[in-house]
Amino acid sequence: MSSEDEQLPPRSVDRPRVEKAIREILIAIGEDPDRDGLLKTPERVARAYEEQFAGLGQKPGDVLTTVFEADHEEMVLVKDIELYSTCEHHLVPFYGVAHVGYIPGADGRITGLSKLARLVDVYARRPQVQERLTGQVSDAIMGHLQPRGVIVVIEAEHLCMTMRGVRKPGAKTVTSAVRGIFRSSDRTRSEAMSLILDRR
Amino acid sequence: MSSEDEQLPPRSVDRPRVEKAIREILIAIGEDPDRDGLLKTPERVARAYEEQFAGLGQKPGDVLTTVFEADHEEMVLVKDIELYSTCEHHLVPFYGVAHVGYIPGADGRITGLSKLARLVDVYARRPQVQERLTGQVSDAIMGHLQPRGVIVVIEAEHLCMTMRGVRKPGAKTVTSAVRGIFRSSDRTRSEAMSLILDRR
Numbered sequence: 001m002s003s004e005d006e007q008l009p010p011r012s013v014d015r016p017r018v019e020k021a022i023r024e025i026l027i028a029i030g031e032d033p034d035r036d037g038l039l040k041t042p043e044r045v046a047r048a049y050e051e052q053f054a055g056l057g058q059k060p061g062d063v064l065t066t067v068f069e070a071d072h073e074e075m076v077l078v079k080d081i082e083l084y085s086t087c088e089h090h091l092v093p094f095y096g097v098a099h100v101g102y103i104p105g106a107d108g109r110i111t112g113l114s115k116l117a118r119l120v121d122v123y124a125r126r127p128q129v130q131e132r133l134t135g136q137v138s139d140a141i142m143g144h145l146q147p148r149g150v151i152v153v154i155e156a157e158h159l160c161m162t163m164r165g166v167r168k169p170g171a172k173t174v175t176s177a178v179r180g181i182f183r184s185s186d187r188t189r190s191e192a193m194s195l196i197l198d199r200r
Numbered sequence: 201m202s203s204e205d206e207q208l209p210p211r212s213v214d215r216p217r218v219e220k221a222i223r224e225i226l227i228a229i230g231e232d233p234d235r236d237g238l239l240k241t242p243e244r245v246a247r248a249y250e251e252q253f254a255g256l257g258q259k260p261g262d263v264l265t266t267v268f269e270a271d272h273e274e275m276v277l278v279k280d281i282e283l284y285s286t287c288e289h290h291l292v293p294f295y296g297v298a299h300v301g302y303i304p305g306a307d308g309r310i311t312g313l314s315k316l317a318r319l320v321d322v323y324a325r326r327p328q329v330q331e332r333l334t335g336q337v338s339d340a341i342m343g344h345l346q347p348r349g350v351i352v353v354i355e356a357e358h359l360c361m362t363m364r365g366v367r368k369p370g371a372k373t374v375t376s377a378v379r380g381i382f383r384s385s386d387r388t389r390s391e392a393m394s395l396i397l398d399r400r
C-alpha cells in the first residue's frame with residue numbers, strides 16, 4: 001500500500017542469460033573462460049546474483065508480516081544491522097551498518113525486530129545508491145506501521161571509492177532519513193541521533 | 201625470465217564487449233537498464249574493469265624495473281600493503297593487506313620499496329585466488345631479484361563469504377608463501393613471522 005514497487009510483480013534472475021554474459025566478460029577482460037579456475041564462474045556468479053539481487057523480487061510487505069499491537073510509546077531502535085548492497089553505478093559492493101528506529105503510532109502497531117533487518121535486506125539486495133536505500137527503508141516503515149516517526153542512518157564503505165577511482169580506503173559515507181516526528185522535532189531527532197552514534 | 205606469463209603479450213579490456221554484457225546482466229537480474237541511475241552503468245563498469253583487471257596486461261618485469269645493488273644483508277620488509285583483488289569464483293572483491301619481505305642475495309640486488317607494492321597490484325588486479333596471488337608475488341621476487349629468500353603473507357576478507365554464501369562477516373583468510381631460506385630455516389621464518397604479525 002505504501003511504496004510504488006508494492007505494485008510490481010516478483011522478478012527473478014535469468015540465470016542462463018547471466019551465465020552467457022559473464023562468459024563474455026571473462027573473454028572481454030582478456031581471460032580464458034575455459035581455464036580450470038574460471039570454468040564454473042559464470043554459473044557461480046549467476047547463483048550469487050540470485051542472492052545479491054534477491055530484493056528486486058521482494059516487496060516490503062513480504063517481510064513486514066508480523067505486526068502486532070503493543071502499549072509501547074517510546075522509540076524502538078535496532079542498531080548495527082550488517083548491510084551489504086551493490087553500487088548501481090559500478091556494480092561493486094558497498095557495505096556497513098544500518099540503524100533503524102521508530103516511535104509507534106497512537107494505535108501502538110509494532111513489528112518483529114528481525115523484520116527491520118529483513119526490510120533493510122529487501123532494499124539492499126538491489127543495485128542501489130545509498131541515499132535511496134536509506135529513504136526506501138524509512139518510507140516502507142512509515143507506510144506499513146504508521147508510526148509517529150522513523151529514523152534510518154546508514155554508514156557504509158563503497159568499494160568503488162576504495163578499490164578503484166579515487167582510492168580512498170577507510171572513507172565512510174553516512175546517510176540519514178527522518179520522517180514524521182523525527183523530522184518535525186529537533187529534540188526527538190537529536191536524542192535518537194545520540195543513541196545511534198553512541199559507541200559504548 | 202622468471203614466471204610463465206613473462207611470455208604473454210599485454211592484454212587490454214574490450215570495453216564495448218563488456219558494456220554489452222553488463223547491459224545483458226542488468227536485464228537478466230530484472231532491472232531496467234534504461235532507468236536514469238543505470239544508463240551509464242555499462243560504460244562505468246567497463247572503465248572500472250580496466251582498472252580492476254589491469255594486472256592481466258602487466259608482467260612483474262614491468263614494475264620491478266628499479267633494481268640496484270646495496271650492501272644490505274638483512275631482511276627488507278614492507279608491511280600492510282593495502283590490497284584489493286577480485287575473487288575469480290564469484291567476481292566479487294576480496295581485500296586486506298599484504299606483507300612482503302625478502303633477504304637480498306650475495307650480489308645484494310634490491311628494488312625500490314614502492315615496487316613491492318606495485319608488484320602486489322600486478323597480481324591482485326586479475327581474477328584471483330588468494331593462495332595463487334601469494335605464491336605469484338613470491339615467485340616474481342625470487343625470479344627477478346635472486347634473493348636468499350622471500351616471504352609473503354596476505355590477510356584478506358572475501359566478500360563472497362560475507363555478503364553471500366555462508367555469510368560470515370569478519371572472517372579473515374590468511375595465506376603465506378615462503379621461498380629460499382625462509383623455507384629451509386625455521387628460525388629465519390619464525391623471526392620474519394613475528395615481525396609481520398607484530399601489531400604495535
Ligand SMILES: Nc1nc2c([nH]c(=O)n2[C@@H]2O[C@H](COP(=O)(O)OP(=O)(O)OP(=O)(O)O)[C@@H](O)[C@H]2O)c(=O)[nH]1
Pocket residue numbers: 087088089090128129130131158160161165166240244
Ligand atoms: N551519492 C552517491 N554517489 C554514489 C553512490 N555510489 C556511487 O558510485 N556514487 C558516485 O557516483 C558517481 C559516478 O560518477 P561518474 O559517472 O563520473 O562515474 P566514474 O566511475 O567515472 O566516477 P569515479 O571514477 O569518480 O568513481 C561517482 O562520483 C561515485 O562516487 C551512492 O550510493 N551515492
Ligand SMILES: Nc1nc2c([nH]c(=O)n2[C@@H]2O[C@H](COP(=O)(O)OP(=O)(O)OP(=O)(O)O)[C@@H](O)[C@H]2O)c(=O)[nH]1
Pocket residue numbers: 040044287288289290328329330331358360361365366
Ligand atoms: N581456497 C580459496 N577458496 C576460495 C577463494 N575464493 C573463493 O571464492 N573460494 C572458494 O571457492 C569455493 C567455490 O565453491 P563452489 O564451486 O561450491 O561455489 P559456491 O558459490 O556454491 O560456493 P559457496 O556458496 O560455498 O561460496 C567456495 O568454497 C569459496 O569460498 C580463494 O581465494 N581461495
